[in-house]
Amino acid sequence: MRERNIPLYTLESLKPVKEFDIVGFSLQYEMSYSNVLNMLDLARIPLLTVERDENMPIIIGGGPCTFNGEPVADFFDCLVLGEGEEVMEDIVAAVAAWKKLGKVDGKSGILKKLAQIGGVYVPSLYDVTYHEDGTVANVAPNSPEAPAVVTKRVVKDLNTVGYATKPIVPFLDIVHDRIMLELFRGCTRGCRFCQAGVLYRPVRERRPEVLLKMAKEMVDSTGYNEISLTSLSSADYSCLPGLVDSLMDELKEQGVSVSLPSLRIDSFSIDLAQKVQQVRKSGLTFAPEAGSQRLRDVINKGVTQKNLEDAVTAAFQAGWSSVKLYFMMGLPTETDEDVLGIADLAYKVLDLYKEIKGRRGAKVTVSVSCFVPKPHTPFQWFGQNIAGEFERKQQLLKARLRDKNITFNWHDARTSFLEGAFARGDRRLGQVLLKAWQNGARFDGWSEYFKYDVWMDAFKTCGMDPYFYATRDRNFDEIMPWDHLSSGASKEFLQREYEQAVTEQLTSDCRRENCSACGVCPGLGVEVLDWGNKA
Amino acid sequence: MAKLRLEITKGEEIRYISHLDYASAMERAIIRAKIPVAYSEGFNPHMKLSFASALAVGVTSQAEYVDIECKEEVDLSQAIKRLTAALPLGILIKGAKYIQGNVPALMAIVNLATYDVTVPLLAEDIGIIEDSIRWFNEAETVSYVRESPKGKKEIEVKQYMAKAVKIVPLEKAVRLMLEIKITPTGSIKPGEVVVALVGMFDLPVDIDNLLIHRTGLYISDGNVQVSPVEL
Numbered sequence: 001m002r003e004r005n006i007p008l009y010t011l012e013s014l015k016p017v018k019e020f021d022i023v024g025f026s027l028q029y030e031m032s033y034s035n036v037l038n039m040l041d042l043a044r045i046p047l048l049t050v051e052r053d054e055n056m057p058i059i060i061g062g063g064p065c066t067f068n069g070e071p072v073a074d075f076f077d078c079l080v081l082g083e084g085e086e087v088m089e090d091i092v093a094a095v096a097a098w099k100k101l102g103k104v105d106g107k108s109g110i111l112k113k114l115a116q117i118g119g120v121y122v123p124s125l126y127d128v129t130y131h132e133d134g135t136v137a138n139v140a141p142n143s144p145e146a147p148a149v150v151t152k153r154v155v156k157d158l159n160t161v162g163y164a165t166k167p168i169v170p171f172l173d174i175v176h177d178r179i180m181l182e183l184f185r186g187c188t189r190g191c192r193f194c195q196a197g198v199l200y201r202p203v204r205e206r207r208p209e210v211l212l213k214m215a216k217e218m219v220d221s222t223g224y225n226e227i228s229l230t231s232l233s234s235a236d237y238s239c240l241p242g243l244v245d246s247l248m249d250e251l252k253e254q255g256v257s258v259s260l261p262s263l264r265i266d267s268f269s270i271d272l273a274q275k276v277q278q279v280r281k282s283g284l285t286f287a288p289e290a291g292s293q294r295l296r297d298v299i300n301k302g303v304t305q306k307n308l309e310d311a312v313t314a315a316f317q318a319g320w321s322s323v324k325l326y327f328m329m330g331l332p333t334e335t336d337e338d339v340l341g342i343a344d345l346a347y348k349v350l351d352l353y354k355e356i357k358g359r360r361g362a363k364v365t366v367s368v369s370c371f372v373p374k375p376h377t378p379f380q381w382f383g384q385n386i387a388g389e390f391e392r393k394q395q396l397l398k399a400r401l402r403d404k405n406i407t408f409n410w411h412d413a414r415t416s417f418l419e420g421a422f423a424r425g426d427r428r429l430g431q432v433l434l435k436a437w438q439n440g441a442r443f444d445g446w447s448e449y450f451k452y453d454v455w456m457d458a459f460k461t462c463g464m465d466p467y468f469y470a471t472r473d474r475n476f477d478e479i480m481p482w483d484h485l486s487s488g489a490s491k492e493f494l495q496r497e498y499e500q501a502v503t504e505q506l507t508s509d510c511r512r513e514n515c516s517a518c519g520v521c522p523g524l525g526v527e528v529l530d531w532g533n534k535a
Numbered sequence: 536m537a538k539l540r541l542e543i544t545k546g547e548e549i550r551y552i553s554h555l556d557y558a559s560a561m562e563r564a565i566i567r568a569k570i571p572v573a574y575s576e577g578f579n580p581h582m583k584l585s586f587a588s589a590l591a592v593g594v595t596s597q598a599e600y601v602d603i604e605c606k607e608e609v610d611l612s613q614a615i616k617r618l619t620a621a622l623p624l625g626i627l628i629k630g631a632k633y634i635q636g637n638v639p640a641l642m643a644i645v646n647l648a649t650y651d652v653t654v655p656l657l658a659e660d661i662g663i664i665e666d667s668i669r670w671f672n673e674a675e676t677v678s679y680v681r682e683s684p685k686g687k688k689e690i691e692v693k694q695y696m697a698k699a700v701k702i703v704p705l706e707k708a709v710r711l712m713l714e715i716k717i718t719p720t721g722s723i724k725p726g727e728v729v730v731a732l733v734g735m736f737d738l739p740v741d742i743d744n745l746l747i748h749r750t751g752l753y754i755s756d757g758n759v760q761v762s763p764v765e766l
């Protein structure tokens with residue numbers, strides 16, 4: 001596009017991106033930051049917010065990474081914390097009003113207006129100071145319009161908020177080329193490594209009749225023939241069996257099938273999977289996350305060895321023969337014994353198949369990612385394993401998984417290291433990002449494009465230390481670069497969870513059991529909506 | 536069971552989508568239009584659609600054909616109306632009819648395709664163009680080497696040319712009109728014909744910027760040619 005002098009344009013209207021009033025990016029993953037810069041550049045929009053005046057589009061970011069948007073603070077005019085449905089309208093109204101009045105007070109005029117909208121963080125209205133040791137000393141607004149703490153937006157009741165029934169249906173094959181029916185938002189199982197579990201609290205379910213209506217409207221408007229029941233943990237939806245039945249009944253005539261993207265580790269999930277997928281026996285995927293019971297207790301993954309055995313048994317009995325198991329390595333308190341526990345589980349699964357079927361023939365895929373501690377989780381203080389340690393553990397496990405029926409996949413430790421640095425980075429990483437992009441970093445999440453050396457050079461040139469961000473253990477009293485960005489869950493709650501983790505104590509799911517006092521519900525004026533409980 | 540046979544276009548708007556994407560755009564439109572389409576049996580049912588011929592990425596067409604197997608017959612004008620409303624820009628319905636009984640697949644009966652290829656000229660003198668086309672038309676055989684991931688294969692081009700290539704001079708460009716046979720053992724792509732023209736007959740055109748447009752698909756017995764909806 002650069003060669004042919006074509007500016008980045010939108011696929012729907014073929015209009016140059018630069019001509020829009022607002023341009024939004026969804027920041028799902030730290031490793032996509034270099035692509036954001038690249039898109040801005042392709043669109044011929046100056047990268048830095050200070051270089052853009054009121055005639056340039058307003059650049060907005062959303063998605064989970066905004067909860068520590070500091071590393072991209074120099075590039076975004078504002079970052080929106082939390083759910084978009086309602087805040088989007090507020091933003092558009094503010095921008096429209098400003099434009100109508102002739103863009104009063106220029107760029108800073110609109111930014112100050114936007115900063116007053118709940119959930120909208122305008123990084124340029126804050127100053128950050130640092131201690132000599134590099135940690136954050138203070139983050140404070142430099143303008144009266146900016147609140148000291150920006151708290152996420154959350155939709156109180158998903159049943160009453162509008163939803164997109166006419167999504168754009170592209171010609172090309174896209175990643176989620178089907179109807180995504182969101183059953184509920186939030187997940188309070190309380191896995192301690194999980195950022196989504198904190199950011200999207202509390203659990204709010206849609207009513208089954210609303211979902212059925214949405215599904216029908218979307219089939220009619222899109223023509224898709226598959227509906228995926230999405231959520232952080234769809235099997236937890238309180239009315240799932242009934243919903244699946246009615247969806248299948250009512251949409252069968254139109255050739256529409258239903259699929260479940262994630263399974264819980266129990267036989268209930270297997271029954272459901274069997275129902276929706278009929279006989280398509282592609283592999284089943286489970287995520288025990290850790291190899292030993294002790295470590296699963298540390299991370300509060302409420303799954304026992306027995307749960308897994310039951311689920312796998314049910315799956316084999318129902319005719320499946322290949323199982324995918326997802327794990328992480330580098331979790332707090334992890335020992336080599338925990339790592340090797342992953343191998344034990346994999347062999348256990350093979351043995352179970354033999355017991356049930358009387359012959360060998362199961363295929364087990366073990367996928368192990370490198371744990372990256374994320375902001376706003378109980379493990380936000382924990383120093384990530386260094387790459388060498390990950391690689392040692394990977395080799396340890398690899399040596400133990402020598403069976404031709406087991407496939408072992410692992411993540412690149414260096415990619416995870418960089419992800420870790422940016423996940424818990426501060427504003428000073430903006431220059432590193434810029435430098436790395438200038439030197440050719442793109443598509444860093446794709447191993448074939450990942451240029452580790454370019455990144456390390458960029459850190460060096462900027463005089464920054466990636467280890468300081470990724471692998472350093474923090475004190476509980478350290479000010480985090482994201483302390484002024486609130487998910488509603490209190491730091492005390494996160495610290496309590498960390499302490500319970502290292503003492504291997506479990507915390508229950510507030511969806512159907514006791515509230516664990518994370519602070520979200522009273523703080524944001526919302527409540528758990530679970531129809532199985534209270535309908 | 537009736538088949539709804541449609542004559543549809545692939546317009547400029549969707550020049551760069553693949554045949555697979557074109558087919559799924561049709562499938563989605565059929566669902567949106569609530570056409571009572573039949574599905575295959577089995578655990579992974581497919582909509583029963585069959586196209587006359589696949590169109591390559593970058594090629595537009597004014598005459599594509601698809602058979603939609605229906606569980607029941609909706610009034611034809613109703614069906615067209617609903618489909619028209621459901622189709623994306625770039626797909627227009629130009630003809631439609633129901634076909635009864637067990638008829639052979641479109642793919643098996645269509646044996647002739649006609650194309651307009653528009654390509655910028657690299658020479659001022661139209662005479663050079665005419666010469667090179669005439670040499671091509673008069674040649675007994677023309678061989679073209681098709682390269683694919685599977686390897687190289689030599690193909691004789693002229694056996695697939697139903698008629699002589701005609702030209703229409705345009706401003707700074709030329710339009711080539713090709714009639715190509717589709718045989719059970721294969722065919723040649725219009726782009727390949729142009730490559731042969733440039734490579735072996737020195738046709739002075741900018742081959743990187745050619746635009747291919749299919750003008751028709753026919754069932755021909757050598758004398759009479761009819762389109763699948765005229766059948």
Ligand code: SF4
Pocket residue numbers: 188201202203510511514515516517518519520521522528
């Ligand atoms: S406040 Fe209590 S009920 Fe609400 S999300 Fe937090 S732990 Fe759950």
